[in-house]
Amino acid sequence: MKKIVLFLCISLITSCNSQGKRALVGETEYQQKENARFKDASKSPLKKKDLKKFKGLDFFPVDSAFVVTAKLTRTKNAPVFEMATTTDRKPLYKEYGTLNFTIKGKDLKLTIYQSQDDTRDEKYKNYLFLPFTDDTSGNESYGGGRYMDVMTTDISEENTVILNFNNTYNPYCAYNDRYSCPLTPRKNHLNIEIKAGVKAFEKH
Incomplete structure (x- = not known):
């Protein structure tokens, strides 16, 4: 039973993470890379207030x-x-x-x-x-x-x-x-x- 619960928890976390990533996917590999770069605070040119609300270019x-x-x-x-x-x-x-x-x-x-x-x-x-x-x-x-x-x-x-x-x-x-x-x-x-x-x- 514990294994089943653990599996469900992992599945839910994976699903949530993949949904978060899907929001930044874009139509092409180029768009995906640009959105990922802009989302990354260490690389993004965005101001802090814009970065907080950023969902994709x-x-x-x-x-x-x-x-x-x-x-x-x-x-x-x-x-x-x-x-x-x-x-x-x-x-x-x-x-x-x-x-x-x-x-x-x-x-x-x-x-x-x-x-x-x-x-x-x-x-x-x-x-x-x-x-x-x-x-x-x-x-x-x-x-x-x-x-x-x-x-x-x-x-x-x-x-x-x-x-x-x-x-x-x-x-x-x-x-x-x-x-x-x-x-x-x-x-x-x-x-x-x-x-x-x-x-x-x-x-x-």
């Missing part, structure tokens, strides 16, 4: 129309420049190249950048930085734009790369003004609604 529905193949044209002899941020901080970046792609029949172009700090960091040396705004910015999505990470290792020999706008994220400034975030250059505005990826965050 709000995402647009996953849409394969926003997974595209882009053609990369590398920028030769690109100068290092100071990128404007939300504070006085001026991190050093370099234009890595331009990306040409099509979404829903519309030809689009974005400039992709490489952080000069990242090139000296073994963990991030293969990361490229792709900030953009679109016609949802300031409404359904964060007004300052969204970011996408692209890896140099994902660029093919033909200089093509897959861009998955479902996996875009907000700068930390969207959640907490104590962070310093790069501002999206004006030329990286897309004249289309990118209804994919993370939405604007409602602060409490």
